Amino acid sequence: MPNPDVIVIGAGGGGPVIAKELGELGLKVTVLEAGPWYGNKQWPMPNKDRGSLSSSNVDDLDIGLYRAQFNKYENDMNDLTNGKLRWGPANRETPPWVRNIQHRGLAWQNAGVGGTTLHYLANSPRAFPSAIDGIWPLSYRELIPYYEKVEATLPVQFAPTTTKEELFYYGAQKAGWPLIPTLDVTTSGYRPQPNAILPVNEHIKNPYVSLEQLSWMEGCTLCGHCVKGCPHGPSVDKVAKRSTDVSYVPLALKTGNVTIRPNAFVIKVLTEEDPAEGIRTTGVRIRDTWTGEIEELKAQCVVMAAGCVETPRLWLNSGLPTNPWVGRGLVNHYIDWVSGVFDEQDLQSILGTGDVHPFVGHSSGARLDDPGTGFIQVTGMSPGLMASLTYGFSESGYHFTNESDPHRKWDAKGRIVGEELKSLMGDYRRTLNLLLLANDQVDQRNGITVDPTIEDEHGPIPLIKYNPTALARRNRKRLLNISSNLLKKAGAKNVVWSDWPATLMIHMESTMRMGYVVDTDCEAYQVKRLYIADNSVHVNGIGGANPTLTTQALATRTAEKLANQYFRS
Amino acid sequence: MQTYYTRATFQSLLDAMIPPTFTTDTCGITRSLGAVDIRLEDYVLWVLDDKLAPRLGLNEMPFNLSDSTAYVLDIAANQLIQNNQAIMVHNDPIFPGGWFTTLSRRDRLKAVMILEGLKVNVENLPFPYTNNPGFLLNMMDGLNRLILFGFYSEWIGYGEARFHPTTYQLAFLPPSWLQVGYPGPSFGYRDFRGYLLKMDHQGGVSYA
Structure with a gap:
């Protein structure tokens, strides 16, 4: 070479x-x-x-x-140990x-x-x-x-609106947030996600063009598989x-x-x-x-x-x-996850359909920005990822060990397993997931060093240390309150706060x-x-x-x- | 190959997290499959022993990572029993193994919490958990995520090929997708409700 x-x-x-x-x-x-x-x-x-x-x-x-x-199967694509995307x-x-x-x-x-x-x-x-x-x-x-x-x-x-974005906008409006039509965000409010995704195919509503035909054409088909690697397009x-x-x-x-x-x-x-x-x-x-x-x-x-x-x-x-x-x-944004489970009848009256359709559209098509604090984004996942992120990942253990607090806006906190998990996953299609990303400060104690004892074929492996700062904790708490309120205003009957550990490193x-x-x-x-x-x-x-x-x-x-x-x- | 003891311990953990459940409707009683019904322990043991252990330098040890993990769960279970914190102990467990398998579903999860709370003497844990609380935290967290991801993704649907990712070909739909109403991969959906805003790439934004 x-x-x-x-x-x-x-x-x-x-x-x-x-x-x-x-x-x-x-x-x-x-x-x-x-x-x-x-x-x-x-x-x-x-x-x-x-x-x-x-x-x-x-x-x-x-x-x-x-x-x-890129076959759109979540285990084949996203399994952290075996997947194509690992x-x-x-x-x-x-x-x-x-x-x-x-x-x-x-x-x-x-x-x-x-x-x-x-x-x-x-x-x-x-x-x-x-x-x-x-x-x-x-x-x-x-x-x-x-x-x-x-x-x-x-x-x-800007992302197109599908059911889950419409529900998010509905909740944001009910909670009193304004639409902010801008790329340069200086005030708080909601807006569609600015996404690096091509506009929706103009034939998306045309029943004479099949969805498979659409998938070979230019433009988003709202298939909902962003996280698995999008394969749709003519080239x-x-x-x-x-x-x-x-x-x-x-x-x-x-x-x-x-x-x-x-x-x-x-x-x-x-x-x-x-x-x-x-x-x-x-x-x-x-x-x-x-x-x-x-x-x-x-x-x-x-x-x-x-x-x-x-x-x-x-x-x-x-x-x-x-x-x-x-x-x-190292900063990571202090990330969290809050979910709202809705009744079919309530969704029907708001959206004209009894489902949130979490697997449809851009995986994340709407956001609420709060400069200085961070932002909240609606996120839809297929069931394996959704279950593990919503009910399998928490800093605060299993839900049954956490005492309920009537003053809180959330109804459950922590990992949910057993019969309750099966029941909640039965409501998968009626669940709206929100990802919270809190602004953090630089702290020199956080960061990457190399492990003095473990090597792989490329040398000492990275050792990652991250503890959110006090500012990040305050910011995340504010975003939690905003999210829970938004979901309740939208009509959620059950709000679940996952309380993610700080070291889910995605940003x-x-x-x-x-x-x-x-x-x-x-x-x-x-x-x-x-x-x-x-x-x-x-x-x-x-x-x-x-x-x-x-x-x-x-x-x-x-x-x-x-x-x-x-x-x- | 994992021991019967190890397999039973993981089956007990899976059974506590994703048990079979029953629903009643006009057609009668329907049994909804749990994690052990689809032998999800195979997935967990495969990931631990074939994928993680080699990277941690554990592949040349005389025991599997899953074996030591099962033993760690048993240590926590024993502590729960010794402290009279277990509500009940089965003498005839469904998955007979060590102490962990004798606990009720709820108490098995409490044993996991003991480990996550580092309420054990980490000096007494087996390798590679010995004096390694960070690894213990990471593994307990990872197991929870792995079990839920494994069950609700399509892994079991790969049938005979499920341990050979390069030959994956879906043989059948996973029962979990039927349970939750997920239709599987799609070419697209027509659920288009318009645009709230549009961007014109001259730095401008307009209402759609």
Whole structure:
């Protein structure tokens, strides 16, 4: 493999964005991805056979293959240990990679081209301006052109309304919240999710076009399978949910300058001492996840886009210069889950149907923003995920051990099992789930280190430590009250507060913070030519908003800065 | 291969969390399958011993991760019994094994809570739980999630292929989907109720 101008480590939310932007500027880019590549003819059986080494041809993308692989079954797709979408090697007969989390919880991430965007719900809001201005070394205004570019490229659109969104809006209105028709959120209120999902197919209501026909056409079919990996569209680059493997990856390949190599785990960032620049990167050492072969690849610049856990792990395992903020300052949003169970007759009078239809439409199509506190989003899941997240995951044990409190707005708290579980799951179709994401503060005690005792084939494994701050606890409590009230106002007969542990890690940020580890161009202070393009550079938790769009906006900006700094000619 | 003792312990745990239930309607009494009815313990033991243990460096130990986990559950059960906190103890349990299997469903869950509350002497727990409270917390939490995900997802529907993910082909619908009314994968739905707002990509937002 010839040496490129730039190596990008990781093909998740940020890597393909910077690869596409650099490719369009004429730079030769190689993206190294630890996991498999689905929907590519060079890997017809990506979980069984090693396949090819790399691909740089957009014609390799194959929608037929993609549909066969992304089959919309939740165990096949989302099982954390065996699923196609897991943090682990492509070969599903082998165990997943592990992280050491000394608490309840997990870091819910995927390996593979597309990374965690393969299962993300495509929620693409901008940061809250109040979380940027005066806190970041960049202003919100400076970010806006990059937000706009990403929103147009993906593209991002407001989510359509289906039954569960209509019920959410009904509850929000009843609770007195206003609609906020904006992308730049400065006041509290509800709005449709800005999602990276194509608009609904215009024939969705046409009974003469079958749903299967619709699934081969451009546009969302409201199938509700976002979290399992959306397979619907006429070609890979026009798949409805815009995970990066169907949005930025095809665009990157179309530049003719980008090569993507899956099954390549980067185990070391290589450096040298340069008389003029000081310590600078010269390339990477990689391990082939199928063969175990080790090789080195050189480049003029390296971009780390491996995510909030693996980027600091790689820094630490590479022996790069000590920095007290490497891996430190992890924020996760203090996440929680509240559910409302409704009576069929009540739903009928509000919605004209007796069901919430949690498995229909965008998996998350509506939100309520509360700047400074965080936000609440309606979330619909298939039953395995819904049951485990709603009734199987709690900080406060089993519901029967928790005393009831008549002053609370919720009716049950904690895990629910036994006959009560069976009964509640019998109401699955009439249950509305709300995901709460509380704004958190950076605390240097939270973060990623490497385990001194456990190694895998790529070195010491990550050790994740996270305890929410007092602010996050206050914020989550407020969101709990707002959610419970909204559900009650909407008519829920039974409100269940899951009380999630803090260490369900799905919105990790700030482990390689701008201003501490990287400069405002996202270049490492201590290692020249080494850039970062993932959530880890966020200065904070951006107010609690979903982080992907901000990472993609920053990656777009970083591409400009990198090219200008080292490839001006 | 797990011991009979281990399998019985996990069956008891599954039975406490997702028991068979009965509903009465005009057609008579209907039995709704529980986790043991679909042998979900196979899924849990497979994940623990074949998927997690190797990554924790436990695959060369003389016992399985599931064996030590069953023993940990038994230690908590014994503590519950010794402290007279168990409401009743079955002399003839459905899944005969250790102390844990003799407890009522509710008390089996209380035993899990003892472990989650770290109300045991972690020095006395078997490897890899010995002096490892973080791992104990993580495992007890993971078991709860795993059992519910396994039961309410389609895993059992893969039939003979259920331990070989690369050959998964759904052979039948899982009974849990019938219980909850989930229709399974879909090409789409026509439940479109319009747009509340639209974005025009010139930075603007409009009412639809």
